[in-house]
Amino acid sequence: MHAGKKTKVDKQIKVVFSTPSVSRLYTGVFEVSRNLARELHKSDVAVDVQALIDDYTKDDFSSWTPVKPNTHRVLGPRSVGYSPTYMDALIESDASLGHIHALWSYTSYALYRWSKMTEKGYLLSANGYLDPWAIANSGFKKNIAFRIGFRSVLNNASCIQVNSVLEYESVRKLGLNNPTCLISNGVTLPDLATSYSWPWSSIDQGRKVLLFLGRIDKKKGVDILLQAWKSIVQKGMNKDWHLVFVGFKNDGSKYEESVKSYIEENSLENTVACLEGKYGKEMEACYQNCNAFVLPSFSEGASIAVLSAWAFSKPVIATDECGFPDAALNGCAIKIEPTKNSIQLGISKCIEMNELERSAMGQKGFKLVTEKYSWKVVAKEITNIYKWIISKDHERPDNMLD
Numbered sequence: 001m002h003a004g005k006k007t008k009v010d011k012q013i014k015v016v017f018s019t020p021s022v023s024r025l026y027t028g029v030f031e032v033s034r035n036l037a038r039e040l041h042k043s044d045v046a047v048d049v050q051a052l053i054d055d056y057t058k059d060d061f062s063s064w065t066p067v068k069p070n071t072h073r074v075l076g077p078r079s080v081g082y083s084p085t086y087m088d089a090l091i092e093s094d095a096s097l098g099h100i101h102a103l104w105s106y107t108s109y110a111l112y113r114w115s116k117m118t119e120k121g122y123l124l125s126a127n128g129y130l131d132p133w134a135i136a137n138s139g140f141k142k143n144i145a146f147r148i149g150f151r152s153v154l155n156n157a158s159c160i161q162v163n164s165v166l167e168y169e170s171v172r173k174l175g176l177n178n179p180t181c182l183i184s185n186g187v188t189l190p191d192l193a194t195s196y197s198w199p200w201s202s203i204d205q206g207r208k209v210l211l212f213l214g215r216i217d218k219k220k221g222v223d224i225l226l227q228a229w230k231s232i233v234q235k236g237m238n239k240d241w242h243l244v245f246v247g248f249k250n251d252g253s254k255y256e257e258s259v260k261s262y263i264e265e266n267s268l269e270n271t272v273a274c275l276e277g278k279y280g281k282e283m284e285a286c287y288q289n290c291n292a293f294v295l296p297s298f299s300e301g302a303s304i305a306v307l308s309a310w311a312f313s314k315p316v317i318a319t320d321e322c323g324f325p326d327a328a329l330n331g332c333a334i335k336i337e338p339t340k341n342s343i344q345l346g347i348s349k350c351i352e353m354n355e356l357e358r359s360a361m362g363q364k365g366f367k368l369v370t371e372k373y374s375w376k377v378v379a380k381e382i383t384n385i386y387k388w389i390i391s392k393d394h395e396r397p398d399n400m401l402d
Contacts, residue, residue, distance in 0.1 A: 013386055014046040016095035018111035018122075020081050020102050022049060022069045023056035024279055027215055028304045029127055030060070032185050033101045037067045039186075039379035045386065048093045052081055052107065063280075081105035090114040097389050098122035100157070103129040103150060112153040121158030121389040123382075124178075128163075128301035130154075131170050131321075133219070154178075158389045159400075161382075163302030164323040168401055180401045181385050184323065186378035187307035187369050196285035202273055203242050210347065211290035211314075213246040213283070214305050216256050221296035221319070221338045223259065228296075228343035230266050237348055244273045246286050287312040292350050292358060296338050297322050306333075307373055310365030315358045317346045332365040 019033050020026060037047045049069035051057075057071055072083035087110050090098075097120050098111045108124075115122050154160075159179045162168045168180055198205045214220055222245070232238050248256055263272050278286055287293075293309035294317040302323035309316050316333040318324070328335035336346035350358065384397040 011046040012044040013097075013383070013390065014048060014093070014095045015040070015386060016090060016093045016098050016111070016114075017047060017049040017051075018090070018098055018100050018107045019049070019051045020105040020107050021054050021057075022051045022064060022071060023054055023060040024277070025054045025056050026102060028185075028301070029102045031304050032125070032127065034064050034067075035186060035188055035375050036379060036382065037064065039375040040383065041067050043379065043383060045379075045383055048095055050086065050089050050093065050107070052083055052086075052105075054078070060279075081107055086110050087113065091117070096120065097158070097386060099386075100124045100153070102127065103153065108153050109149055112156055115156065123159050123161055123385055123389060124154065124157035125161045126163065126167055126171060126301060128167070128299055130160075130174060130176075131167065131299040132173060133299040133321075135174075159385055161385070162401075163300075164325065166320065166325065167301055167323070181381075181397060181399045182401055183378060183381045183385070183399055184373055185302040185304055185307065186375035187304065187311050187373050188375060189311050189370065190284055190288075194284075196281070196288050198289055199278075199282065199285040200244060200273060200275070200289075203244070206240070208239075208241045208291040209289065210241055210243050210317075210350070211246065211286060211293050211309075212244065212295065213278070213286055213293070213308075214295065216245065216247050216249070216253075216259060218255060219297060219299050221298055221343070222255075223262070224338060224340055225294065225296050225343055226259065226262055226266075226268070226272070227340045228347060229272065230268060231340070231344050232347060232351075233268065233271050237351065238271055239351060241291075241351055242271055242273060244275065244286075244290070246275045246283075247277045248274050249277065283308075284312075287314065290314060292317065294318070294343075294347065295322050296336055296343050298338050307369055310362070310369045313359070313362035313366040315350060315353075315361035316365060317343075317350055327365075327368075330364060330368065331361060332368055333361070 040047050047067055051069050051071050052074050053071045072085045074083055076082050100108045100111050154176055157178050159181055161181050161183050163184050216222055229243050292315045297319055300322045306316055306318055306322050318333050319336055319338050327333035334346045334349055336342045387394045388397055
């Protein structure tokens with residue numbers, strides 16, 4: 001076990017975070033749990049992070065500073081995530097309550113067992129895991145897990161955190177009647193004074209970039225996005241625009257290979273670029289240098305990628321499933337459906353806009369995230385839920401949905 005220093009417990013609340021990873025391996029969950037932990041650390045909440053060791057733990061461990069996670073070696077298949085030291089660490093944490101950040105791993109089941117043993121409650125963040133599309137398309141393993149052990153994890157949560165009204169509706173469709181709160185993910189606002197160099201060596205700097213940044217996954221609508229882009233190129237509507245995918249692992253996965261094959265077979269190499277995932281300053285350089293951001297996802301909680309694009313004042317093309325159904329009404333985004341025709345129309349609309357129109361849309365997105373989605377705002381709302389879980393005599397938080 002890789003143990004961080006014990007937190008000096010002179011704070012009002014101590015929460016134990018249960019998560020399978022403290023690294024980029026878990027992409028959005030990593031960003032959410034890390035930034036929330038760091039923001040809570042500034043307040044009266046002590047955070048004890050219990051996680052598993054993976055291939056990127058050493059690379060990303062320091063990014064949690066000043067929080068120091070405790071990490072455990074996995075015994076057996078990584079997909080199961082069992083660690084013989086994990087349960088003991090939860091018990092030793094002496095936390096006031098727990099917080100589950102990811103399902104379908106032993107870590108969430110262990111936190112549930114800890115809750116039963118200690119009679120302490122826990123908050124479960126849905127983070128897109130309970131969307132019907134995600135469950136239906138997650139394969140045999142997760143469906144079996146849902147029916148057997150993990151139903152207890154869900155049923156016994158003191159409160160379920162959802163990121164959007166759509167996610168709330170998904171939770172209820174699964175027959176879960178737990179108290180539920182609506183708290184979106186947050187975003188770390190960039191230092192806008194920092195200027196990054198052009199991050200795409202294969203693309204002429206004079207071209208405009210439509211950016212997709214995230215996992216190359218069917219859930220994200222990557223294949224449909226490519227079909228829509230092909231139609232735009234064939235009609236000569238792409239003008240001086242280039243579609244850039246940032247998120248390839250290059251690990252030989254069948255889906256990634258099918259995406260690359262589609263690009264080659266349809267002669268899209270001159271207008272499409274595929275890059276490995278970027279993190280930290282390299283990722284910020286991608287957001288800063290793009291002209292627009294697109295995410296035609298079938299299923300999200302509240303997309304960190306969309307929030308990040310707005311934080312860099314970029315216009316966004318996205319589905320309601322990304323977690324911000326009111327964005328188009330507020331002038332922050334172009335709404336699309338996860339279909340070829342809808343994506344094509346959305347991208348074409350963005351291309352036809354002039355620079356002032358795209359800039360105005362991006363500025364509205366920036367205003368939205370600074371007012372509503374900063375981690376300071378999110379951490380305060382989460383803390384109120386913690387207090388309510390610890391003592392039901394505490395005033396009922398305003399963001400409870402029931």
